[in-house]
Amino acid sequence: MIDSKTKLVALIGHPVEHSLSPIMQNAAFRDKNLNYVYLAFDVLPEKLKYVIDGAKALGIVGFNVTIPHKIEIIKYLDKLDKSAELIGAVNTIKVDKEAIGYNTDGIGARKALEEKIGKVENKNILIFGAGGAARAVAFELAKNNNIIIANRTLDKAKKLAEEIIEKLGKNSDEVKYVPLNTDLKDVDIVINATSVGMKKDDKPLATAEQLRGKVVMDLVYNPLETPLLKEAKKVNAIAIDGLGMLIHQGAEAFKIWTGVEPNINVMREAIMKYLNYSH
Incomplete structure:
Protein backbone atom coordinates (compact mmCIF):
# COMPACT_ATOMS: atom_id res chain seq x y z
CA MET A 1 0.00 0.00 0.00
CA THR A 104 25.06 -2.31 -13.13
CA ASP A 105 24.66 -2.99 -16.88
CA GLY A 106 27.98 -4.81 -17.31
CA ILE A 107 27.53 -7.21 -14.41
CA GLY A 108 23.89 -7.66 -15.48
CA ALA A 109 24.99 -8.74 -18.97
CA ARG A 110 27.65 -11.10 -17.60
CA LYS A 111 25.17 -12.76 -15.23
CA ALA A 112 22.59 -13.12 -18.03
CA LEU A 113 25.18 -14.83 -20.26
CA GLU A 114 26.55 -17.07 -17.52
CA GLU A 115 23.03 -18.09 -16.50
CA LYS A 116 22.68 -19.69 -19.97
CA ILE A 117 26.17 -20.86 -20.93
CA GLY A 118 28.27 -21.01 -17.76
CA LYS A 119 31.50 -19.10 -17.12
CA VAL A 120 32.38 -16.61 -19.85
CA GLU A 121 36.16 -16.34 -20.30
CA ASN A 122 38.71 -16.54 -23.13
CA LYS A 123 35.97 -15.98 -25.72
CA ASN A 124 35.92 -13.77 -28.81
CA ILE A 125 32.95 -11.46 -28.20
CA LEU A 126 31.59 -9.06 -30.79
CA ILE A 127 29.46 -6.18 -29.48
CA PHE A 128 27.25 -4.17 -31.82
CA GLY A 129 27.19 -0.56 -30.63
CA ALA A 130 29.41 1.94 -28.81
CA GLY A 131 26.87 3.81 -26.65
CA GLY A 132 26.14 3.59 -22.92
CA ALA A 133 25.02 -0.06 -22.76
CA ALA A 134 27.78 -1.21 -25.13
CA ARG A 135 30.41 0.55 -23.01
CA ALA A 136 29.24 -1.19 -19.84
CA VAL A 137 29.14 -4.65 -21.42
CA ALA A 138 32.47 -4.18 -23.23
CA PHE A 139 34.35 -3.02 -20.10
CA GLU A 140 32.94 -5.87 -18.00
CA LEU A 141 33.56 -8.66 -20.53
CA ALA A 142 36.98 -7.33 -21.63
CA LYS A 143 38.33 -8.26 -18.18
CA ASN A 144 38.77 -11.89 -19.28
CA ASN A 145 37.75 -12.08 -22.97
CA ASN A 146 38.72 -10.65 -26.37
CA ILE A 147 36.35 -7.89 -27.46
CA ILE A 148 35.43 -6.57 -30.93
CA ILE A 149 33.41 -3.33 -31.09
CA ALA A 150 31.30 -3.03 -34.25
CA ASN A 151 29.63 0.31 -34.84
CA ARG A 152 28.07 2.31 -37.66
CA THR A 153 30.34 5.26 -36.78
CA LEU A 154 33.79 3.69 -36.84
CA ASP A 155 35.35 6.61 -34.93
CA LYS A 156 33.11 5.89 -31.93
CA ALA A 157 34.09 2.20 -32.01
CA LYS A 158 37.76 3.15 -32.22
CA LYS A 159 37.47 5.57 -29.30
CA LEU A 160 35.77 2.97 -27.10
CA ALA A 161 38.32 0.27 -28.00
CA GLU A 162 41.20 2.65 -27.20
CA GLU A 163 39.63 3.55 -23.84
CA ILE A 164 39.28 -0.11 -22.86
CA ILE A 165 42.87 -0.83 -23.89
CA GLU A 166 44.13 2.11 -21.83
CA LYS A 167 41.98 1.69 -18.71
CA LEU A 168 42.20 -2.11 -18.44
CA GLY A 169 45.79 -2.45 -19.66
CA LYS A 170 44.85 -4.56 -22.69
CA ASN A 171 46.54 -4.74 -26.11
CA SER A 172 45.16 -4.18 -29.61
CA ASP A 173 44.87 -7.94 -30.23
CA GLU A 174 42.52 -8.28 -27.25
CA VAL A 175 40.29 -5.28 -28.05
CA LYS A 176 39.52 -4.41 -31.69
CA TYR A 177 37.06 -2.24 -33.59
CA VAL A 178 35.38 -2.95 -36.92
CA PRO A 179 32.58 -1.55 -39.16
CA LEU A 180 29.00 -2.66 -38.47
CA ASN A 181 28.74 -5.08 -41.43
CA THR A 182 31.73 -7.18 -40.50
CA ASP A 183 32.77 -10.82 -40.84
CA LEU A 184 31.77 -12.89 -37.77
CA LYS A 185 33.85 -15.96 -38.67
CA ASP A 186 36.04 -16.18 -35.53
CA VAL A 187 33.45 -14.80 -33.11
CA ASP A 188 32.05 -16.99 -30.29
CA ILE A 189 29.48 -14.61 -28.80
CA VAL A 190 27.51 -11.82 -30.52
CA ILE A 191 25.82 -9.13 -28.40
CA ASN A 192 23.51 -6.43 -29.72
CA ALA A 193 23.88 -3.36 -27.48
CA THR A 194 22.17 -0.94 -29.91
CA SER A 195 18.46 -0.07 -30.07
CA VAL A 196 18.15 -1.88 -33.43
CA GLY A 197 15.30 -4.34 -33.08
CA MET A 198 12.97 -2.14 -31.06
CA LYS A 199 11.06 -1.05 -34.18
CA LYS A 200 9.03 -3.54 -36.21
CA ASP A 201 10.75 -2.71 -39.50
CA ASP A 202 14.34 -2.90 -38.15
CA LYS A 203 16.60 -5.17 -40.19
CA PRO A 204 18.75 -7.70 -38.25
CA LEU A 205 22.39 -6.74 -37.72
CA ALA A 206 23.54 -10.18 -38.88
CA THR A 207 22.11 -13.01 -40.99
CA ALA A 208 21.24 -16.53 -39.83
CA GLU A 209 24.21 -17.96 -41.72
CA GLN A 210 26.63 -15.54 -39.99
CA LEU A 211 25.25 -16.57 -36.59
CA ARG A 212 25.51 -20.33 -37.05
CA GLY A 213 27.25 -22.01 -34.08
CA LYS A 214 27.40 -18.81 -32.02
CA VAL A 215 25.85 -17.55 -28.79
CA VAL A 216 23.65 -14.54 -29.62
CA MET A 217 22.42 -12.12 -26.98
CA ASP A 218 20.23 -9.08 -27.65
CA LEU A 219 19.94 -6.40 -24.96
CA VAL A 220 16.65 -5.21 -26.50
CA TYR A 221 13.83 -6.82 -24.50
CA ASN A 222 10.75 -5.26 -26.07
CA PRO A 223 10.08 -7.15 -28.31
CA LEU A 224 11.52 -10.25 -26.64
CA GLU A 225 12.19 -11.90 -30.02
CA THR A 226 14.14 -9.32 -31.99
CA PRO A 227 15.07 -9.64 -35.70
CA LEU A 228 18.60 -10.70 -34.62
CA LEU A 229 17.30 -13.47 -32.33
CA LYS A 230 14.91 -14.67 -35.07
CA GLU A 231 17.92 -15.08 -37.36
CA ALA A 232 19.86 -16.91 -34.62
CA LYS A 233 16.97 -19.35 -34.08
CA LYS A 234 16.84 -20.22 -37.79
CA VAL A 235 20.23 -21.97 -37.39
CA ASN A 236 19.63 -23.23 -33.82
CA ALA A 237 22.19 -20.84 -32.35
CA ILE A 238 21.89 -20.21 -28.59
CA ALA A 239 19.61 -17.14 -28.46
CA ILE A 240 19.45 -15.06 -25.25
CA ASP A 241 16.82 -12.34 -25.03
CA GLY A 242 17.19 -9.03 -23.19
CA LEU A 243 15.18 -10.09 -20.13
Missing part, protein backbone atom coordinates in the same frame (compact mmCIF):
# COMPACT_ATOMS: atom_id res chain seq x y z
CA ILE A 2 1.28 3.46 -0.90
CA ASP A 3 1.18 5.81 2.10
CA SER A 4 2.92 8.96 3.31
CA LYS A 5 6.08 7.00 4.19
CA THR A 6 6.47 5.37 0.75
CA LYS A 7 9.90 5.91 -0.82
CA LEU A 8 10.02 6.73 -4.53
CA VAL A 9 12.45 5.23 -7.06
CA ALA A 10 12.10 5.99 -10.76
CA LEU A 11 13.35 5.31 -14.26
CA ILE A 12 14.41 8.30 -16.36
CA GLY A 13 14.84 8.08 -20.13
CA HIS A 14 13.29 9.15 -23.42
CA PRO A 15 11.20 7.20 -24.35
CA VAL A 16 10.23 5.03 -21.34
CA GLU A 17 6.78 3.64 -22.28
CA HIS A 18 8.31 0.32 -23.37
CA SER A 19 10.06 -0.26 -20.03
CA LEU A 20 9.35 -3.35 -17.95
CA SER A 21 11.39 -2.08 -14.99
CA PRO A 22 8.35 -0.82 -13.02
CA ILE A 23 6.75 -4.27 -13.29
CA MET A 24 9.71 -6.21 -11.91
CA GLN A 25 10.92 -3.66 -9.33
CA ASN A 26 7.49 -3.15 -7.77
CA ALA A 27 7.03 -6.94 -7.60
CA ALA A 28 10.42 -7.23 -5.86
CA PHE A 29 9.53 -4.47 -3.36
CA ARG A 30 6.24 -6.21 -2.53
CA ASP A 31 7.98 -9.59 -2.18
CA LYS A 32 10.43 -8.14 0.38
CA ASN A 33 7.69 -6.12 2.11
CA LEU A 34 9.52 -2.83 1.43
CA ASN A 35 7.57 0.43 1.36
CA TYR A 36 8.92 1.62 -2.00
CA VAL A 37 7.26 2.40 -5.32
CA TYR A 38 8.92 2.52 -8.77
CA LEU A 39 7.66 4.81 -11.54
CA ALA A 40 8.88 5.75 -15.04
CA PHE A 41 9.47 9.37 -16.05
CA ASP A 42 9.92 10.40 -19.68
CA VAL A 43 12.59 13.11 -19.42
CA LEU A 44 13.42 15.17 -22.50
CA PRO A 45 17.18 15.75 -22.99
CA GLU A 46 16.83 19.50 -22.40
CA LYS A 47 15.11 18.82 -19.02
CA LEU A 48 17.76 16.39 -17.72
CA LYS A 49 19.65 19.15 -15.87
CA TYR A 50 16.73 19.59 -13.44
CA VAL A 51 16.37 15.94 -12.41
CA ILE A 52 18.95 15.60 -9.61
CA ASP A 53 18.12 18.86 -7.83
CA GLY A 54 14.44 17.93 -8.15
CA ALA A 55 15.10 14.48 -6.65
CA LYS A 56 16.95 15.98 -3.69
CA ALA A 57 14.16 18.49 -3.13
CA LEU A 58 11.43 15.82 -3.31
CA GLY A 59 13.26 13.07 -1.42
CA ILE A 60 13.36 10.63 -4.36
CA VAL A 61 15.82 7.94 -3.24
CA GLY A 62 17.09 6.61 -6.55
CA PHE A 63 16.88 6.23 -10.30
CA ASN A 64 17.56 3.90 -13.15
CA VAL A 65 18.83 5.72 -16.22
CA THR A 66 18.17 4.57 -19.78
CA ILE A 67 18.66 5.82 -23.36
CA PRO A 68 19.64 8.60 -24.12
CA HIS A 69 20.77 9.88 -20.68
CA LYS A 70 23.37 7.35 -19.45
CA ILE A 71 26.41 9.48 -20.29
CA GLU A 72 24.93 12.99 -20.12
CA ILE A 73 23.60 12.50 -16.55
CA ILE A 74 27.16 12.23 -15.20
CA LYS A 75 27.73 15.99 -15.23
CA TYR A 76 24.85 16.49 -12.75
CA LEU A 77 26.01 13.91 -10.18
CA ASP A 78 28.12 14.48 -7.05
CA LYS A 79 30.12 11.26 -7.24
CA LEU A 80 30.68 8.16 -9.35
CA ASP A 81 31.18 4.61 -8.10
CA LYS A 82 34.24 2.81 -9.57
CA SER A 83 32.13 0.90 -12.10
CA ALA A 84 30.53 4.06 -13.51
CA GLU A 85 33.85 5.90 -13.51
CA LEU A 86 35.54 3.14 -15.49
CA ILE A 87 32.69 2.76 -17.97
CA GLY A 88 31.90 6.45 -18.33
CA ALA A 89 28.15 5.78 -18.22
CA VAL A 90 25.56 5.55 -15.44
CA ASN A 91 22.43 3.38 -15.28
CA THR A 92 21.71 3.57 -11.53
CA ILE A 93 21.72 6.51 -9.11
CA LYS A 94 21.35 6.57 -5.35
CA VAL A 95 20.20 9.93 -3.97
CA ASP A 96 20.73 10.99 -0.38
CA LYS A 97 22.65 14.11 0.57
CA GLU A 98 24.74 13.30 -2.50
CA ALA A 99 23.70 11.79 -5.82
CA ILE A 100 26.02 8.86 -6.59
CA GLY A 101 26.13 7.20 -10.03
CA TYR A 102 26.67 3.45 -10.52
CA ASN A 103 26.67 1.12 -13.50
CA GLY A 244 18.14 -11.74 -18.39
CA MET A 245 20.26 -8.61 -18.43
CA LEU A 246 17.28 -6.40 -17.56
CA ILE A 247 16.52 -8.51 -14.48
CA HIS A 248 20.12 -8.92 -13.30
CA GLN A 249 21.05 -5.25 -13.71
CA GLY A 250 17.77 -4.38 -11.97
CA ALA A 251 18.56 -6.72 -9.07
CA GLU A 252 21.95 -5.04 -8.60
CA ALA A 253 20.24 -1.61 -8.60
CA PHE A 254 17.65 -2.87 -6.08
CA LYS A 255 20.51 -3.80 -3.70
CA ILE A 256 22.09 -0.35 -4.09
CA TRP A 257 18.83 1.42 -3.16
CA THR A 258 17.63 -0.87 -0.38
CA GLY A 259 20.59 -2.92 0.90
CA VAL A 260 18.37 -5.99 0.36
CA GLU A 261 18.91 -8.91 -2.06
CA PRO A 262 15.80 -9.26 -4.27
CA ASN A 263 14.31 -12.53 -5.47
CA ILE A 264 15.30 -12.88 -9.15
CA ASN A 265 12.53 -15.41 -9.80
CA VAL A 266 9.86 -13.03 -8.48
CA MET A 267 11.14 -10.33 -10.86
CA ARG A 268 11.14 -12.69 -13.85
CA GLU A 269 7.69 -14.12 -13.06
CA ALA A 270 6.18 -10.63 -12.75
CA ILE A 271 7.50 -9.70 -16.21
CA MET A 272 6.36 -12.94 -17.86
CA LYS A 273 2.89 -12.60 -16.32
CA TYR A 274 2.66 -8.99 -17.53
CA LEU A 275 3.81 -9.90 -21.06
CA ASN A 276 1.23 -12.69 -21.28
CA TYR A 277 -1.54 -10.31 -20.19
CA SER A 278 -0.48 -7.39 -22.38
CA HIS A 279 0.06 -9.28 -25.65
